[in-house]
Amino acid sequence: MDIDKPLLIVAGAGSGKTSTLCARVVEMIKRGVDPQRILVITFTNKAAGELKTRIQKYMRASGLLEPHDDGKPVAKHRLPHASTFHSWCFRLIMCHYAELGWASCPLVAATEGEHMKVLGLAVEQIEDCRRLVQCEQMLGIPAANGGSNDDPNQSIYFDGAEQRWQRVLQEALDRTGFSFDKLEGPEPPAKKPAKRSKLAAKAEHTREQLTLMRMLYQHLYARIGQQQGLLDMVKHELDFTGAFVGKDTKREMMNFIYRAKSRGDGPELYPQLERSVLAAYNGTLRRYGLVDFDDLLKAANELLDNEKIISCVRGEFPYLLVDEFQDFNQLQTRLVLRMQASIGRVTAVGDERQSIYAFRGAACESNFRIFLETFVDAQVQRTSGAGSMECLTRNYRSHQSIVDFGNIVARDTIGGSKLLERLRVPLRAQESTPVVPVSIWHADDKTVEAAMVADRIKRLLDDGACLPSEIAVLSRCLQFGQYRPTGLIELELLRRGIPYVVRGGQSALKSKRMQLLMAMVRVLANSDDDIAFEHCLVELAMDVGPVSVARIRSLGNNQVARMSLSEMAARASKMPTLLARDARAGLMVFLEQLDDLRKRVGCVSLRELIESLFAKHVALVPEDDVGTANPASAKGSIGTSDEKVKQEEEDPVMLLAIAVIDSLFASPDVLPADMVDCASDPKAPCSLPLLRAFSSQLCLMSSAAEDSGRVTKPERVIKPGQEKAEKSVETSGAVVITTVHQAKGLEWAHVFVPHFNENLFPMGYRGATKADKARAVMDPRLREELDRGEAAHYCEEGRLAYVAITRAKVGLYITVLDEYPMFWMSKMFGSACRSSRYLPSVMCGVTKATKQNDFDDYGDSDDSCNSRGYGRGYSRGYGRAKRW
Numbered sequence: 001m002d003i004d005k006p007l008l009i010v011a012g013a014g015s016g017k018t019s020t021l022c023a024r025v026v027e028m029i030k031r032g033v034d035p036q037r038i039l040v041i042t043f044t045n046k047a048a049g050e051l052k053t054r055i056q057k058y059m060r061a062s063g064l065l066e067p068h069d070d071g072k073p074v075a076k077h078r079l080p081h082a083s084t085f086h087s088w089c090f091r092l093i094m095c096h097y098a099e100l101g102w103a104s105c106p107l108v109a110a111t112e113g114e115h116m117k118v119l120g121l122a123v124e125q126i127e128d129c130r131r132l133v134q135c136e137q138m139l140g141i142p143a144a145n146g147g148s149n150d151d152p153n154q155s156i157y158f159d160g161a162e163q164r165w166q167r168v169l170q171e172a173l174d175r176t177g178f179s180f181d182k183l184e185g186p187e188p189p190a191k192k193p194a195k196r197s198k199l200a201a202k203a204e205h206t207r208e209q210l211t212l213m214r215m216l217y218q219h220l221y222a223r224i225g226q227q228q229g230l231l232d233m234v235k236h237e238l239d240f241t242g243a244f245v246g247k248d249t250k251r252e253m254m255n256f257i258y259r260a261k262s263r264g265d266g267p268e269l270y271p272q273l274e275r276s277v278l279a280a281y282n283g284t285l286r287r288y289g290l291v292d293f294d295d296l297l298k299a300a301n302e303l304l305d306n307e308k309i310i311s312c313v314r315g316e317f318p319y320l321l322v323d324e325f326q327d328f329n330q331l332q333t334r335l336v337l338r339m340q341a342s343i344g345r346v347t348a349v350g351d352e353r354q355s356i357y358a359f360r361g362a363a364c365e366s367n368f369r370i371f372l373e374t375f376v377d378a379q380v381q382r383t384s385g386a387g388s389m390e391c392l393t394r395n396y397r398s399h400q401s402i403v404d405f406g407n408i409v410a411r412d413t414i415g416g417s418k419l420l421e422r423l424r425v426p427l428r429a430q431e432s433t434p435v436v437p438v439s440i441w442h443a444d445d446k447t448v449e450a451a452m453v454a455d456r457i458k459r460l461l462d463d464g465a466c467l468p469s470e471i472a473v474l475s476r477c478l479q480f481g482q483y484r485p486t487g488l489i490e491l492e493l494l495r496r497g498i499p500y501v502v503r504g505g506q507s508a509l510k511s512k513r514m515q516l517l518m519a520m521v522r523v524l525a526n527s528d529d530d531i532a533f534e535h536c537l538v539e540l541a542m543d544v545g546p547v548s549v550a551r552i553r554s555l556g557n558n559q560v561a562r563m564s565l566s567e568m569a570a571r572a573s574k575m576p577t578l579l580a581r582d583a584r585a586g587l588m589v590f591l592e593q594l595d596d597l598r599k600r601v602g603c604v605s606l607r608e609l610i611e612s613l614f615a616k617h618v619a620l621v622p623e624d625d626v627g628t629a630n631p632a633s634a635k636g637s638i639g640t641s642d643e644k645v646k647q648e649e650e651d652p653v654m655l656l657a658i659a660v661i662d663s664l665f666a667s668p669d670v671l672p673a674d675m676v677d678c679a680s681d682p683k684a685p686c687s688l689p690l691l692r693a694f695s696s697q698l699c700l701m702s703s704a705a706e707d708s709g710r711v712t713k714p715e716r717v718i719k720p721g722q723e724k725a726e727k728s729v730e731t732s733g734a735v736v737i738t739t740v741h742q743a744k745g746l747e748w749a750h751v752f753v754p755h756f757n758e759n760l761f762p763m764g765y766r767g768a769t770k771a772d773k774a775r776a777v778m779d780p781r782l783r784e785e786l787d788r789g790e791a792a793h794y795c796e797e798g799r800l801a802y803v804a805i806t807r808a809k810v811g812l813y814i815t816v817l818d819e820y821p822m823f824w825m826s827k828m829f830g831s832a833c834r835s836s837r838y839l840p841s842v843m844c845g846v847t848k849a850t851k852q853n854d855f856d857d858y859g860d861s862d863d864s865c866n867s868r869g870y871g872r873g874y875s876r877g878y879g880r881a882k883r884w
């Protein structure tokens, strides 16, 4: 192994790429390279952590780390730097931000939620700039530089709008006597004392400013603009849908920004709307002293223009190793080149089959091409000499059938690239692995599927085949519009007492709507439950916030007898002066609604009560920041009342609630003896004890589901002498429910992939509108472009399927639905719910799981499989497992 020459390692999943990279680091240290001169870079924090752990392990195995007195390792040699590209860039910027003209080190807007907030403000500022230009036009103020509503070559957004508004304000005062002091409007909303991030506070301030400027615009438009026959810019907001095609315009904008910035593109390269969005997004970040991830890379690239800084960096880290090279975007690859082009002590490790971040600008093919051209193929003499490329061909992770399945799925992901074909070598499993077939099942519907998955997991655990933490359920996404594909699986796991953890998303039981539903049920079941009552009050009563609640609570001061919050609220609603007028009105309406609901207890069945409670109250509360609205409603394709009811029924919260009700009636023995009678007839009027039983079942389930870390039982007390037993429970951990993206680089003994259907996995291609398709009939170039986009989309989805499949070591369980899980999906995609295109055709049409079947009987008839020829040509065990 020549550690001083460039090396490219390309191989499929589980072939030991990361292990090889770590081994190379250790080899370098063994040969005398100072670990502090080695920089190991990867894509995510999780992967960086994994790298650090593995390097430490290898160093320890090679005797490069010695145990300390307290058992912890201490380095004979210090450890190499292992980090993400972004943290390394931030470190560079922290040292040199002044070189970039910044007065202080910027903060990083790290989460997608923050990016979306910035984008929301950016769009508002584009509208603001548009109105500002028209105000100047109305007042005859000469056009300043920047910003135009008419010139398609100019951005609508421009910096420095505040100063220009000042001038407009002054003119408006002189010409029309306008002043903000004279305005009559709603009182400013009471400040919410809830904790808010700095970004949220700044955003609120900006929004207040924008509202004022909008009022100024409306004043001027009414006085001048209307007479001039100008377009009302408030009523006619910009239509971005032409430029950002897709159901969720904001998401499309965000993806465009990610793509453009990852390529290092400036706004000037794009047409007017895209240009304005990109400029406004960057301007908003700047205004708040923030940078996003791509800004970090751009700033680091700029710093490396400085000869002093780049030679300093090269001196500090002459050895560079990069993992997950396929996921690097152009800016990251450029950084690698700049740091190493003249040195060539670079090692890159990647797998083009696992390139799943193209939507974020990952430039897989060009990364490999540039590396090969610069370091391997080119006969350029550099100090280190020409580099080489290695392909690993053995998969050490998975059983043969899983490796074969992965190879088949990967075949369709090359997308016609000659280079990727050159890099592609099929993998072989270790010879010693037994042949365990991949299990593929059709389920009638999502409830059957969820029960199947949970049953199989339970059996694995009962048989002692593995620990919960060695099992994963990998979903294409955790949120599909408002639908949570793994919501019912969570419920079934809870029912069976199997601990689980949701990573990279929120458990359905912790959602805002579920919390509100639980609070309302608790209030109905027990009017003394102050905590639940306050939750409902703040969420549901109009204009009642924490300040009003504090005033209501003050009624309880100095009272001899304890007064419940609901009693205080009833009293407050009758007092004309205690609360502000709007708050009192909101409180009165809320109490009336609560009264109505209370009257329904004893008149309607539990299910009817919960349904009306959900439809009239809970469903009106927006779900947590899910990013996208229900695609169907956004499209406006569903409108009849029947269909709306259907949508409500399909809400994951409602589905969970119904499932809990069903389980209460199916097995009332979970209830205390004195309550069993009230759960005998599902159609009988709901009694208070039944409502209480339902409430406690919901709460039990919710408290069992932890959002992060391992699942532990809160009430557990560890007694002396039991620590060992407890530890084994803790380390056994929980079944992981996560997305395929989050699962990258990880491995589990058993992996479940639910919803393996067209439009679910893979997700349908949404890059072309109906209008585009209609135009493409007449326009061959457009048709070609759309076809290319679609092909690239399905290649990426195929790579995602490859990643999901290859996470499994021993067991892979795939379920295919026979009907779409949501009503709106069948409306949108058609009634036929086909299996995923990534399921080889010989594997389709398998034994069905139906509600009537006993799960143990699935696939009992092996003949049925054989008669259809399953497994032929896949001697390594494809086909249906007889039983899960």
Ligand SMILES: Nc1ncnc2c1ncn2[C@@H]1O[C@H](COP(=O)(O)OP(=O)(O)OP(=O)(O)O)[C@@H](O)[C@H]1O
Binding pocket: 011, 012, 013, 014, 015, 016, 017, 018, 019, 020, 351, 354, 396, 397, 744, 745, 746, 747, 806
């Ligand atoms: N030479 C080897 N002999 C035996 N087992 C190995 C060897 N190399 C790696 N492994 C094991 O194979 C599994 C996969 O290794 P590793 O994570 O390094 O592969 P990878 O190519 O980086 O995988 P992926 O790309 O899917 O993240 C790990 O469990 C690792 O311990």
